[in-house]
Amino acid sequence: MSPTPFSPSPGEPVLVLLEAGADGARLPRVADPAVPHLRVSDQGVTRGDGLFETALAVADEAGVLRMRKLGAHLGRLASSAAALQLPAPSAAAWEAAVERGLQAFTAANDVAAGDRLSVRLTVTRGPEAAPGALPQPSAWALLSPAPAVEDEERRTGLRVLLLDRGLDSRAPERSPWLLTGAKTLSYAVNMAALRYARAHGADDVVFTSADGYLLEGPTSTVLIVRTGVDGTRRLLTPLRQKGILAGTSQAVIFAAAGAAGWELGYGPLVPADLEGADGVWLVSSVRGVLPVRAVDGVEIPVDHALTLELQAHLDADGDPGAHVAGDPAPTAG
The missing domain is CATH 3.30.470.10 (Aminotransferase class 4, branched-chain amino acid transferase, N-terminal domain)
Structure with missing residues (x-):
C-alpha cells in the first residue's frame, strides 16, 4: 500500500x-x-x-x-x-x-x-x-x-578564535580513517568549538593543526587576500593536504577570481600569514562570504569592497570544475 x-x-x-x-x-x-x-x-x-x-x-x-x-x-x-x-x-x-x-x-x-x-x-x-x-x-x-545575510553583517565582520584541533598536519596521511577530508555527521567537536568561542567573546573559529598550520572553520573555509608590490591580488586558502574539507564555495570563488586575473594559492599557511593581509574571510554555502574583523582579540582590516567582490564571484555560481578532494595540481607557467 x-x-x-x-x-x-x-x-x-x-x-x-x-x-x-x-x-x-x-x-x-x-x-x-x-x-x-x-x-x-x-x-x-x-x-x-x-x-x-x-x-x-x-x-x-x-x-x-x-x-x-x-x-x-x-x-x-x-x-x-x-x-x-x-x-x-x-x-x-x-x-x-x-x-x-x-x-x-x-x-x-x-x-x-x-x-x-x-x-x-x-x-x-x-x-x-x-x-x-x-x-x-x-x-x-x-x-x-534560510534568511538572507544582511549587508551590515558582511560589513561588520566576525571575531574568531584560533583553536587547536589536536591533530598534526601529517595525521590525515598517517591515519586516513580519521576522515578529515570527508563531510561526515560527526560534528560534535565542531559545534563544541563554536560554543567555546561564543562563551569567550568570539563569533567563530579557525582550527589550527597541532604543528601550527591554519586549517578551516567548523562550518567554513578560510580565504586570505594579499596584494603584491606589483599590484597583483593573490587569493589564498589553506592546503587541503593538511586535513581539511575541500570547500565548494572556495572552488567557485577561485574559478571566478582566476578568470578575472587574480593569482591563486593553496597554503601551507600559518597564523602569521594573517598579519598584513588585505583581508580574511570565512566562506560557506548558506552564509556566503563573511569577513573576519579580529583574530584572538587582535583587530585586522575589513575591506567591504573586497567582501562584496568575493560574494559576487560566489553569487555568479560559475562552474568550479570537477570536485578535487586534495589540492589541485599546479599549472605550468
Whole structure:
C-alpha cells in the first residue's frame, strides 16, 4: 500500500525521503518532517556514521528556485561516501530528490525573487545489519527557509578564535580513517568549538593543526587576500593536504577570481600569514562570504569592497570544475 501523499504547509521545511524501490533504485517521496522516519538503531544516530551536504537554493527574478553548485556538492558527497565506504544514492537520485523538494516548496509558498532555501542532503549507514548482510542506508533531503545575510553583517565582520584541533598536519596521511577530508555527521567537536568561542567573546573559529598550520572553520573555509608590490591580488586558502574539507564555495570563488586575473594559492599557511593581509574571510554555502574583523582579540582590516567582490564571484555560481578532494595540481607557467 502506497503512503498517503503529503503536502507541505506554507513556510515549513520540505522533507524528501529517498526510498528503495522494487528494483533497488532510490525514489523520492515528500514526507511529513514533523513525524519520525528513522529507526532508533540507525547508525547515523547511534554512531554518527553517515555524511551530509548543505547547499543553497535561491529564487531567480521569475521566482524559480534553483540549487547552487549542485554538481560540486554531489561530487563532494560522492567523495565522502567513497571515504566512508558507504553505498550512497546516485547523483541522479539526489537530483530527483532536490527537484521534487523545490517543486513541493514552490507549490506551498508564494516564492519571490531572492528567496533562499537551505538544502541539506543526508545519508546514514542505516540500521545495524547482521554480519554479512548489505547495509540499508537511510537517505533524505531537507529544504528549509534560510534568511538572507544582511549587508551590515558582511560589513561588520566576525571575531574568531584560533583553536587547536589536536591533530598534526601529517595525521590525515598517517591515519586516513580519521576522515578529515570527508563531510561526515560527526560534528560534535565542531559545534563544541563554536560554543567555546561564543562563551569567550568570539563569533567563530579557525582550527589550527597541532604543528601550527591554519586549517578551516567548523562550518567554513578560510580565504586570505594579499596584494603584491606589483599590484597583483593573490587569493589564498589553506592546503587541503593538511586535513581539511575541500570547500565548494572556495572552488567557485577561485574559478571566478582566476578568470578575472587574480593569482591563486593553496597554503601551507600559518597564523602569521594573517598579519598584513588585505583581508580574511570565512566562506560557506548558506552564509556566503563573511569577513573576519579580529583574530584572538587582535583587530585586522575589513575591506567591504573586497567582501562584496568575493560574494559576487560566489553569487555568479560559475562552474568550479570537477570536485578535487586534495589540492589541485599546479599549472605550468
